[in-house]
Amino acid sequence: MKWFESYLQDRKQFVMIDGVKSVVKDLHFGVPQGSVLGSILYSLHISPQGEIVRHHGLVFHLYADDTQPYFAFRPTAAEQQASSARIEACVSLVDSWLVRNKLKLNRGKTELLTLSASHRPRPPIDAIQVSSERIIPARSAGNIGVILHQEIFLDEQVTNTCKTCFFSFQEYS
Numbered sequence: 001m002k003w004f005e006s007y008l009q010d011r012k013q014f015v016m017i018d019g020v021k022s023v024v025k026d027l028h029f030g031v032p033q034g035s036v037l038g039s040i041l042y043s044l045h046i047s048p049q050g051e052i053v054r055h056h057g058l059v060f061h062l063y064a065d066d067t068q069p070y071f072a073f074r075p076t077a078a079e080q081q082a083s084s085a086r087i088e089a090c091v092s093l094v095d096s097w098l099v100r101n102k103l104k105l106n107r108g109k110t111e112l113l114t115l116s117a118s119h120r121p122r123p124p125i126d127a128i129q130v131s132s133e134r135i136i137p138a139r140s141a142g143n144i145g146v147i148l149h150q151e152i153f154l155d156e157q158v159t160n161t162c163k164t165c166f167f168s169f170q171e172y173s
Contacts, residue, residue: 008031013025029102042065043062045101046103053069053094056069056086058090059071067094068143075120091130092131105130112125112127112138113137113140113148115151115152140156
């Protein structure tokens with residue numbers, strides 16, 4: 001057990017910009033990034049977040065430090081109101097849990113995407129409230145390199161992939 005304590009204790013941090021080193025600060029929380037145990041310990045640390053999401057009847061995907069809760073509902077006014085309340089309650093509890101556990105919800109990267117086929121009525125969610133932020137549904141959102149469009153079109157994904165390819169070709173010509 002001593003080896004594990006030594007792995008987490010007496011850690012320090014500084015920043016170096018243009019050869020100038022900042023003041024060295026003690027780290028009281030967290031694990032070394034890029035370490036063998038870092039991702040495992042982080043996953044263990046945030047695992048209670050999954051219970052919060054499941055408690056609200058949502059499922060989720062985790063990728064690194066991103067949590068993506070989701071669920072299906074019918075595009076009716078009644079279900080929209082209940083769904084908005086469910087999402088808001090879930091995100092609010094996740095946010096509180098993160099704060100208590102020395103983590104932070106990045107509200108600037110928080111997105112809401114409602115997906116439906118173009119021939120079906122749009123889910124009528126106008127926005128959700130996350131603390132003091134009003135999150136308006138996006139037309140599209142990135143998910144681990146794939147751009148998802150609200151009407152499940154692949155146009156933006158194809159365009160983005162083509163741009164990346166042409167940029168790469170120009171570098172080599």
